Amino acid sequence: MEVLLGIDMGTGSTKGVLVDTSGSVIATETVAHSMDLPRPGWAEVDAENLWWREVCGISTALMAHMPSGAVLAGMCVSGVGPCLVLCDDDLRPLRPAILFGIDTRAAAEIAVLTAEFGEAEILERAGTLLSSQAVGPKLEWVRRHEPEVFDRATGWFGSNSFIAAKLTGEYVMDHHTASQCDPLYATRDYTWNLPWAQRICAHLPLPRLVWPSEVVGTVTAQAAAATGVPVGTPVAAGTVDAYSEAFSVGVRRPGDQMLMYGSTMFLVQVIAEYHSDPALWTTAGVERGTLALAAGTSTAGSLINWLQGVTGGASFEELVAEARDVPPGSEGLLVLPYLAGERTPVFDPQARGVVAGLTLRHGRGHLFRAAYEGISFGIRQILERFDDAHSGARTVAVGGGLRSPIWVQAVSDITGRLQLIPEQGIGASYGDALLAAIGTGLVPADTDWAKIAREIKPDMRNRELYDDLYATWRELYPATKEQVHRLSGQTTG
Template sequence: MDLLLGIDMGTGSTKGVLVDAAGTVIASETVAHAVNLPRPGWAEVDAEGLWWREVCEIAARLTAQMPTGGVLAAMCVSGVGPCLVLCDADLRPLRPAILYGIDTRATAEIASLTQEFGEDAILDRAGTLLSSQAVGPKLEWVYRHEPEVFAGAAGWYGSNSYIAAKLTGEYVMDHHTASQCDPLYATRDFEWNQPWARRICRDLPLPRLVWPSEVVGTVHAEAAAATGVPVGTPVVAGTVDAYSEAFSVGVRHPGDQMLMYGSTMFLVQIIDAYHSDPTLWTTAGIEHGSLALAAGTSTAGSLIGWLQTVTGGAPFDELMAEASRVPPGSEGLLVLPYFAGERTPVFDPQARGVLAGLTLRHGRGHLFRAAYEGISFGIRQILERFDDAHTGTRTVAVGGGLRSPVWAQAVSDITGRVQEVPEQAIGASYGDALLAAIGVGLVPPETDWTKIEREIKPNPETRALYDDLYATWCELYPATKEQVHRLSR
């Protein structure tokens, strides 16, 4: 029996699955962890002490559970991203990995590089304006603030390409991850943007570009001893975890969308032609020559968790029952969910939460429903920008937030979209296993293991109400921006 090993290094845990070529899960393992927040605006991970250690632990546990006669055909690892891991010639990280958009240290570098290259030129060539999500400014930050680290580096990696190097010794980066390393990659051309990449990377070599389903090498003896994975096992490149998760649930064709309900919202849509929008991220996709749009909010489930804490910590089911009894529209209460600033589409780290229309008759249930509705209005705002590139034809919903029926229904009612919920939404590690199977030719490239369990359909009776409230919600941010910025200072 041919088996595939998929491992994903997420923000809160590392997860792994062992599956067969039909997509049946044989075994799964999870190890919880936390990121390090050493200073305000910094978010880091010990790449060797946490990521590599947990990959070794998960791989050893899963290979020990292989059934008799089972053969490990390939493995693939994804991870949070885009990240920056700087290593010496012996693949030793020289400092903790700098994480994706939640690490905002490179604000000055974002401004200086934007001025140097030009905002319009960056949008045209990279497809995405520079923000805290971009890797280029973080490389520049290390060069300016930790010159000894930069001088000692022999290579730079994302989370998954660092693990691929540890397993195989190969220095590679997948096209999708590279396309989030703005402004180093020319997304329209699927190639490094050589002049800008050389300017920022200086003497650092650029990794060899591969597609996420390509075999990059095989497991060498040292890695085999650490992981339990047999020597010579093919290693497939993998990619950023959100995109691997989208791939795992069949989001692969132009117009396909994924909504990921989590601590934040992350949205992906496949497009059929290059399209850049200053409020979105344009990236290379998973499959060869494909393109995608992405967007991410700064809060979602994290806002609900905060509300649960500050209102007394009542059980989640009790709070959902209260929110369910509140009519759509929360009786005139609107929430701007910018409690941690906002990424897409306003890209404003100084944005803050706003409650508008609050009265003495509003209770705890109103606050929860209005928060869910505010998050959902933000999703509608993003999806409308997606439609400018390619009308959404199919929306797949994944993530832990789906256990809130109030939230999921509010999204469909406010956006007007039917959401498909997969029977098995394991996450990115499942997509990694599928990429591994495709990479070694065990299954055809078009293979999709997804089975849809149910649909969440919009309620037409709430459409007019939500259209009206949405118009007012869209006015809240520009109307309060100046005052909120003064308060945030």
Template sequence: MGTGSTKGVLVDAAGVVLASATISHSMSLPRPGWAEVDAEATWWREVCEISNRLVREMPSGSTLAAMCVSGVGPCLVLCDDDLNPLRPAILYGIDTRATVEIRSLTEEFGAHEILERAGTLLSSQAVGPKLEWVRRHEPDVFGRATGWYGSNSYIAAKLTGEYAIDHHTASQCDPLYVTSAFEWNVEWATRICGRLPLPRLVWPHEVVGRVHGDAAAATGVPRGTPVVAGTVDAYAEAFSVGVRNTGDQMLMYGSTMFLVQIIDEYHSDPALWTTAGIDRGSLALAAGTSTAGTMIGWLQSVTGGAPLDELMAEAAAVPAGCEGLMTLPYLAGERTPVFDPMARGLFAGLTLRHGRGHLFRAAYEGIGFGVRQILEMFDDAHTGRRTVAVGGGLRSPIWAQAVSDITGRPQLVAEQGIGASYGDALMAAIGVELVAPETDWAKITHEITPNPDNRALYDELYETWRQLYPATKDLMHALGELGS
């Protein structure tokens, strides 16, 4: 269940995709800084519809071995005993409503202590401040809630009745989890969650429970089918392309950019997220921007809604560096490494000679500069060994090439680009021992290599780009206050 759609696949034990289905959806933006989804009407309904479609595609005589669902995250879904959501799900870091709670919890627990235990400073990405926001601003909702969930654990509960959450998602529920110890931070979690119980912790590839009768009737999935926990969609996507070993990196080109790097020992950086991985006892660094594909969609809309192929052709005709045009892609604030919900988008160097193609190329390059900034921080923990690119944004002939040119890093592309749902299928197969734990279905088909002719130019432009945010931060904040 992604930001813009829910996707499902039916896969056999050799990793062959037998059927797939996709349903598009949108998030709700009811107030400035808010980003929500109706968990039941969107996520659960779409999981039911896709599951029914895929079950009907099963080969004659075959049986369904297991099911696994991942989703956007970290999110907050508050439910009653009957798993009725009591309010719309509060989405991940693009929802910035809890800025006051981030500050107050940081003051209460201490920034150093939070970084030491959770591996990550509190930001709009963290679930703890979102829980605190509901407790403060919607006490009736908080008082009626009997459980809290992420997107995937909500679906797992709807399927099985089990109250559990995977370790990776829990490690993004800062400051409720001790990442280095792979366990709940019971003291702080009790302070924030109050009487709400903590979910049982499981690894993403572990079986949570089995599909019960009501869920079987709704989804078409046979009663008793094992359900594997799953995790946040970006990590399932990384798993789908074999990003599992130390130094492996994933760049996910989607509505936002999300980056993952597997590390071999605990490392915390205030500008990154340190998390549990998918494999038992594994660790990872992560980072994510607030916009990427969403910015391209916005540009497409405000420039007249021309087909993307036409827009990409115009952008491709623009030389590297956009003839002096540069952008900060902070249209929804920014997550890593800025962590500033009041950051704003910026086009710098705009002149009358710049056209629509320049705007699109500058957007891709601005995203690429942000990726370079993050990868340089990843290198402080462990130099990247291999970088795998995934996501729908790879359909753009410009985007990934610009990222390789700007970062100087080649990117591997796998044959199967479906993404997170394919990783879910592999986790399901591992969870019921249909395949060995080390199984990797990914087949690399080609490599995106940097163009050396652009390196010197991009090195120079990157240094300019890095100065744009600190030079305009105060002005952005003032404008943001006017627009709130």
């Protein structure tokens, strides 16, 4: 019996799974963690003492569940991204990893690099305008603000490529992650954008580019001792967790979409042809030679958690019950869910939350429902941009937020989309196991383990109401932007 090991280092936890070649789950392990927020606008993780330590612990635990006579045929690790890990020759991180778009420290560097290379040229070559999601400005920030760290570094990594290097000693980066390292990668050509990459990376060598399912090396003796994984086990490159999760639920054909309900919302859509949009991220896909669009919000489930805390700490179930008693539209209450700025499509770190239409009649249930509806209006705004590239043909929903019936129904009602809920909800680690199975040749490249368990259909009775509210919701951000920016200057984060 041949078994695959998949591990994903997410925002709030690291998860691992053992899977056989049919996709049947043998065992799972999860370790919760949190990111560090040392300053306003900063989001970091200790790559060595959190990511690597948890990969070692989960690997060791899962190896104890190996069936008698089974062989570990391959492994793959994904992680949050795009991130920046700077290391020395011994793969020691020289500073905490700088996380994806929620870390907004490089605003000045975004402006500098945009002025240097040109906004239109960046969009044409990289497929994406520079934002807090891009790795290039984060590298520039370290070079300008921590020159001693930058000068000592001999390699730079994403979360998954750091683990791949720890396991195998190989210096690689998967094409998808590289395509989010704007402006270092030429997405249309699937290669490094050498003039700009060499300008920003300076003395740092560019990693060898590979596709996520490619076997990049085998587990070394040193890594085997730390992880419990046998020496010589093949290691596939892996990729950013959201894309591995999309892969795990069968989002693989042009028009396929994934909605990830989490502390933020993340959306992926596979496209047939290269398409750039200043409000979206154009990226390489998971499979060789494919392309995708991506978008992400800065809050989603985190907004609901915040509301739960500031409204008296009622249980989630109590709040859901109260919100269910509120009719769709929240009786004229609208929420801009920008409590941590916003990524797609406004890319404004100074954006802030707005509640409009509040009256003495509104209660906690109204706020709770209106927050879900505000998040859902943002999803509709993003999906309309996706449709400009390739009409969505199939929408698969994943993530912890699916436990809220109000949220998932609001998304279907407001967007008009049928959502497919997969049977297997393990997430990116399940996709990692499939990538390892494909990369080692144990299953054909078109193997899909995903099975759909249920559907969420839009309630067309609410369509006209939500169309009217959406039109008003879209007016709120431009109408309040100037005032909100002035207010954001009065806060410390």
